[in-house]
Amino acid sequence: MKIMSYWGSVNGRGRSMAKKLIELKDITKMYDGTAVVDHINLYINENEFITLLGPSGCGKTTTLRMIGGFEKPDSGEVVMNGAVVNDIPPYERPINTVFQRYALFPHLNVYDNIAFGLRNQKVPKAEIAERVENALKMVSLPNFALRKVANLSGGQMQRVAIARAIVNKPKILLLDEPLAALDLKLRQNMQYELKEMQRKLGITFVYVTHDQEEALTMSDTIVVMKDGVIQQIGTPTGIYNEPKNRFVARFIGESNILDGVYVRQNLVSFMGAEFDCVDTQFADGEPVDVVIRPEDLDIIDAVGAKLIGEVSSSIFRGVHFELCVMVQGKEFVIHTYENRKVGEHVGLRVDSYEIHLMKVEHVEH
Amino acid sequence: MNIKKLGKLALPYLVWMLVLVGIPLLMIFILSFMNTDGVSFAGATWTTAAWEKMFTLADTTNLQILGYTFLTAFVATVICFLIGYPMAYIVARSPFSNKFVILILTIIPMWSNSLLRNVALKNILSESNILDSLLSRIGLSFSIVFANQDQATFISIVIGLVLTFLPFMILPIYTVIEKIDESLLEASMDLGANRVRTFAKVTFPLSMKGVTTGIIMVFLPCFSGFAIQKLLSSGTVYVLGSLIEVNYIHDINFVSMLSIVILVLIFGSMMIVNKVDKEGATLV
């Protein structure tokens, strides 16, 4: 896993060299005296699939709406192709949006919904017909042109909403939790399709979601947000393997987070034992947060193990078992392929490169 | 929607309402304590004469009128409720696929001039009436005979008020009953309540919002109007509204005072409606 994250960081370096399409510079947005977006800095590259990820109320949708032009930042600049666009209204931005719950026009049929933007841009009739047809094909809804919007299923509405946006050939497509209302199976299919669509169209996708799995599956870059502040920007593997703080570690995937001390280079101590590690950027004797993913812990014989505990529960999760092991009063979650009985005494082992250390944050909610 | 920008559209309405509601209310209050010549304040003085004209024991005519007005309005409202609630309930819970049609049926009478309907009602309630005249041709007769004139007047007025304002009781009650989630009733039955108990413990409490609106929408016009009463009594009965009608040109101060009597009632009912129905969902 660390190997992949190494590639991730290479990508990260590559990211800053690609062409920047939009830049958010020190953006703040207040609602009723509280900052929903708090001094964020972010750039979005051409052809990038970037995801704003965070729990509800973290400011991700507001950030998206400021890119779309639906909200004006209270301070800071939105820069697009080198020009400040704070005051450019949405109808003059080369950006289209797929809204949460779709916002299809209920009084228009599928064709008129998709043609809506083109008509406003005074595109010739024949061209409109062709482009709408292509857009419908793109979202696999041919022959749906004359349907009433109200008679569509959730998945179909979703596709119409996407078609209505991409038919305008925007430079950037904003997607605000577009899959939130779909059921699991459909959501997984759509994730794949969206990614494929983005590759084919070659346009930038800015995607908002609270679903970490969705973000990991589709994104080139993930921006993790909390309380209006960006917690971490990185590739999916980078963020998964090297979360910057407890919040990111907990929000993305499951984690065992432990208090530890960085003894010296390549050595960390936690749970009363010392372990080899690969992280280096700490001072000797500095307290650190230790992150170990459930799949990185191996179950071994209790005899001679550094971590010894008792299995407190075991749940079959389909591919793996999820075990809880109590070690010195601290519960570890472990994903393993072999089951262990509840009450059994087991040892835990972790490879040095699976131990991730984070700087201790003083403000912990 | 783009919240701050479009909100501006409501601002002129605020001004319009303040001018057409706020200023007159203030005037009514002030004028009731003065003796003015019309709306001109020149040479006017403060006095409680208008109030004494109403609330004095030396001459109880006006107090009796107030009592009679309240009685007719109260009786009409109670009857409207007793008839209107079951009707609304029957429509809302009917198995008919199209309640819209039945609903329209309750609204249709409103498209006939309400005063003309009361003129027709007066005809029906007269001893020799048009229905009797028609029915006599096939050997039948139709006539309602009252014990005395006072009784005839009172009953006629109550019937007139009930038939005119019944839709205003049915519609809000229908609206709320219709919206009650069917599964709530099933849940209630599932939890061991029989039909009667389900109605008493679930349906009725949930329909209170509509009942409140209905009662207010019926009681207020019954209490403050005068035309129906005048038509059905051939001008022999005075109600609170009649006092306003008679005095509105010459004695603005008395009219203002009478308005306050009505306003007190309205204020109370607005407080109630604002408590039970914040978005005004039962008013249309």
Add this chain to the structure above:
Amino acid sequence: MGVRKKEPGRITRYLRRPEVEKVLQSIANVLKYAFFAFFMFLMYLPIIVIAIQSFNESTGLIYQFTGFTFDHWKNVLTFNLDSSLMKAISTTLLVALLATGISTVLGTIIAIGIHSLPQKKRQGMVFLNQVPILNADIITGISLMFVFKIVAEVIPGVFGIPSLLIAHVFFCIPYVVLSVLPKLAELDDNLYDAALDLYCKPAVGITKVIIPAIMPGILTGMLIAFTMSIDDFLISFFNAGQVNNLSIYIYGGYNRRLAPEVYAYNTILSTVIIVALIAMYVSSSLKKRKNLKREPRHA
């Protein structure tokens, strides 16, 4: 429902037998609908009498049906009416049509504005909007009369059609606002943003997207406004100056015989409204059925 279970008595047991229960159920149903039909009939009885009167030949006594005639209908349809009735009817219709039009436009704009306000302010405005509806008509009438009396000091000609029209617009707007607001609440919050996103300027976004989407609410409001306006007596009474509308005309004749054309006019008007509504309803439900046929719903 007590905790203690009591053995049902003999009568209860008899009544609970399925065949008995079925009979009881149908009796209850008959009673229910008889109750409904009876009071429905009572509500319609005056209208039936009005219709009868519109064909009554009798010129002297309204309590006698002396013979059948179409004359009153003919007189209404050929505008052959005595001048005071003619004036009353034309005033009523003119004011109703103008007031309905104006209040529908203004009410819709105001509703959009109110809907866009933050919650606290919105509730305040909704409450304010209810004032003219909950207020007794007589108070509204007197209040407006006071305002117009002051205005008349500056503009002497205000009493008459102008005051009548403004008064009607005043009490019609709240109904339009109340009909439109729930439709706006049903809309997707992002609908207007979607229009802007798809290159509509703000004003165009409202006319092209918001207005069509809330059309049913606007039409309802319009219908209510018209209904309230043609039937109004109290507010008009205090604000009409020397002008009469139909209600004032009828009221003025409480002790004498009304021109028989009033009955014919009233019957014709309500018939027209009813027929128009039925036609609209039928055509819309036909359209719906056609759509359903053409577009079978996929699961």
